Amino acid sequence: MSKVYYIESSQLNAFFNRVKEGYKVFSPAIKDKNAKEIDYYYRNINSDTSFVYNSYRTVEPLKSFFTSACEKVTDYFSPEKNITEVAGKAIIFGVKSCDIVGHKIQDFVFLEGVEVDSLYAARRENTILISSDFTDFKEVCHCLAWDILPHPTAGFDLNLSPLNEGYLVEAGSRKGEELIGQYKDYFIPAKEVQISARRTKRDNLIDRLKKHLLTQSLVPKDMVQKIVKEGYSFDTWQQFMLTCVECGGCNLICDTCHCFILADKKESHYQNKKIRVWDSCLYANYARVAGGANPLKTRAARLRNRFMKKFDFFVDNLGMPACCGCGRCIEVCPGKIDIREVLKDLAKKSNNQK
Template sequence: MQQYFYLKKEDLGDLLSEINKSHALFIPSKKDDDYIYLSFSQLQPEEIIYSIYRGVEPIKSFLTHSREIVNEYFQSFDSSAEAKPIAVFGVKNCDLSSLTLQDFVFEQGIEADPIYKKRRENLLIISSDCTGFKKTCFCLAVGNKPYPEKNFDINLSPINNGFVVEVGSSKGETLIRRLSQYFTAATTGQIAGSKIKRDNVVNDLSQHLASVNMPPKDALQKNVREGYESGVWKEQMLTCVECGACNFICPSCHCFLLADDMRENKSRRIRIWDSCLYANYSRVAGGANPLNTRAKRLRNRFMKKFDFFPDNLGQFGCTGCGRCIEACPAKIDIREVLKALAKK
């Protein structure tokens, strides 16, 4: 099957409406300067928009939940039974890139997490190019592009009066075959047009990042490693209130806590997103706590993202989405931490 199709702008709503019949579709909805995902069924046709940059919620929130039951003791339990498969429209590359990390953690390794695996297999991803960026965006500085390269089913690149639609998976191919009435073959001119738009966004974002002046990406792992004993961690952590927002909003953070929950005389195991900035994150029975200061916990976060993941996966545990910068009530800025480490 060919890779590129053309979708008319006026057909987008009908296409999404069709997808919403087979899936629980979530699409971006504008709220102030941000996008939040809302259920397609709740929105009016005129509310269907093309998002310029990434939404507030990371894609991981469709795959693991902040708190969910994973086991009922000594009983068969299938928490992966969900009524309708989920589809998400408007996913940007910072989130797609984080899926490589989430898949590595939950699908690969010794055993796959069955709950994640089922949701991941069922998830339909309709991604789209960034046509702009937020001030906090820095994907290029960690080696990511502001347009999708992998981990999508179909991707929309806007051109005049329509979209170039790229097929990224067999699931996407099936979708296009099923809804072929909306698609025609893309012309080389249309494809070239979408590439020019991509290049323009890359240029604009590069100019913005030049003013931010982050260290080169090839130096990040080395800087974090060599800054292990530096005072930067303490300096940067003075204002941290240990809320965990940076972790929970991060598309790459995956840590969780298994805990037991007893209700109505029935015990269940629950899985809760955990934060490595919480004081008890690394505490063991008996009270020993290797990460017993906030500075050590910040360092641990950076070692995980910029040392562990490059070593184990060949990719940073940061995709440059900038959400943690916006979420932090203490104004701790991942870009500034990386810059401070580079100066030491």
């Protein structure tokens, strides 16, 4: 484990105010304090806004900082421009462990493919991720079912864990260590008793989350790939798609979904610009090719594609499912299609066949 520090709450705002000088800082905010279940949204904090500690993940997925829902990508590239400078420097505070694990899929696609996406790479290099422990969870959260703990274990630059009147701070990368070194007046080395208190708090939350998951009777992680493959011809897909309105929300809000299309936008009589827009495999035209042929013509085939991609393709190719249990797709779906229930239905039908 890397070295752990302590920072008082009053000092954390001062620290953020200092680092804001060189970066755009994004921190969660609460939309409606009186809501039954609070939602956290990201905002850019400036000199008169203080940061909010989010108990669980934000509404927006982490991917929205690295690929926009719609952007003119050609604006970033020209012989006179340096892509690293154009991408801008950012600090994102309040990232949770589910998003950090889910983001491995984005890195795999945009950094480890045949071509590296240089805009994505520049943004990744220029961004500091300050993650934080979950202190609570939403009804839809099921990260632990995929063996993702509710506190980050890797993939962050700095991680904060609330403790008494302050936070324990752990550096998880060179960038994080440099930041602590640069602002060392704010941090004091943590005592063993504080680290042990953090362990107790983390264990308590894991116990609460385990009890929460027991009520959901989820399909065990090791079974998921098998039942998705066995269920290829089941009527589960037709049954669950009855309420789908093809809005694409489940894909667009998902931190592991990465499909996009490149479209042309007319800029002048002589010039087009390339626009990159997030795509969704639930859209009717997602797989349509020239001539009108469409291998994913029915909504059922498209829903099955989403599950095959997440729970078969990525398990084979990256050794992990393309799902981090954040539950965003469950919250966003106007058709009330719940990924947990689809998997449970496949498991039930798979068992009945034996």
